[in-house]
Amino acid sequence: MEAHSSEVFVIGLTVFFLACIIGYYVVWSVTPALHSPLMGVTNAISSVIIVGAILAAGPQGFDTSKIFGLIGVVLASVNIFGGFLVTYRMLSMFKKKTKKTKEKE
């Protein structure tokens, strides 16, 4: 943290652009049939924002920041569990249908 703040920013920017490029290639390789699960997964992982919420909720005692943090944790958790589970449900439907009758809900 003691590094020069503009340096920190440039490192962040470097990471950002490289990640965009990786994202570009990885996402184009996703088969169109799985575009809905893709949205489910991206939705779940974007809730990694929970990291920030936990930091805010971390300190002991109660203040505004902590309450905001806890709300953030709840919201992000809804997404994480919901996103991964709904993706799991979708993907388990895309199994090879050899043993057909079994998996109707």
Next chain:
Amino acid sequence: MVAILYLISALLFIFALRGLSHPESSRMGNVFGVIGMIIAVFTTLMFKSVLSYYEIGAAILVGGAIGSFIALRIEMTALPQLVAAFHSLVGLAAVFVAAAAFYDPVAFSIGKVGSIKTASLVEMSIGTFIGAITFSGSVLAFGKLQGTISGKPIVFKFQHLINALIFLLIIFLIVLFVINQSPTIFWTIVIVSILLGFLVVIPIGGADMPVVVSMLNSYSGWAACGIGFTLSNNLLIITGALVGASGAILSYIMSKGMNRSIINVVLGGFGGEQDTSASKDNSDKIVKQGNAEDAAYIMKNAESVIIVPGYGMAVAQAQHALREMGDILKKEGIEVRYAIHPVAGRMPGHMNVLLAEANVPYEEVLELDEINHDFPMTEVSFVIGANDVTNPAAKTDESSPIFGMPILDVEKSQSVLFVKRSMATGYSGVDNELFYRDNTTMLFGDAKKMCEDIVKSLSA
């Protein structure tokens, strides 16, 4: 150590997306995603400043229980709404995290109250801005998809000018916020951004929703990025960029599927009250109408059938009955395949999920460019709940609003069966000349009921 664990988590997220290149590897990908998230959460809990485990644990349990409950209960037809609702939560979470950082900058090592670093203030307010837009835009998209709000585009005068002015106002507010760090201005940014989110989605019509949902997906990623910059957290930056890129690419694919630019979709207003003069010319034309028995007879005598599902199939929940029909045809030795248009349904890949839900093997489900050249060799096209995506006017009629849109060439097959509720035009408001052709048979009725009736006739 923390940085390494975050890096592992970020790599796992990349593998999670990578896994989706094939259905067989996708489930493993999802597991990678879950592991990545667990690592991220536990790494953060190990921070020295993080002490209130009970409160955080309780918050995770509450959120997790709600999320799990919804995800396990939701009907696959309602998937687009669900995704929109989830996006709104990411946006809102971003706003709360930014607010928390603003009220307690020490916890995030970005300065002290009243003297937060300028760069952090800029990043924070951008994160807040995108988060708030994502939130309200997604809420409205949810309403439109769920049907609580009319799916019709709402257009008014100077709409784009007003949006542009609000955007300028937000930039001005951000500058002001960076200078005086006032909580009032922070919350003003939040409120004005929420307003802008509503205004941006309001002119966009129901069937353009695949683009909107993808766009909001993208925004939710950029919001996470903004927060990542605020906290100088590479994991958030990487993940946000992945999600942002993903949503942007999906929006691009969807707009291309309608031969429209993203800008054109975003400006909205498509599919409203359009002049449908073309339909008047057709009013005296004759439509050949059939019933389930006719359809069963026609398909029974074919060698290959291509089924073209659309949003109407999803609305009628007809996928199971449709699959049953396909199974019987296959038993008769008829080749059955499904053709999916990129913008069929209300979110990218929606039709594929519904067919998979009905146990249609994914090998039989093909994309537009994979199957389009097979229509001339096909006896029967069975169009169920789709309309515009089969309209030849997109190729021939330059004045048509859908001109240039890639379509499924069902008109090239020997005969076409159209399952429709009525003669109403599709979303674009354009009449479909296919309905009046000699080799077209219209099957009027509810899609599910029709499929069930065809199944009965086939097995009789």
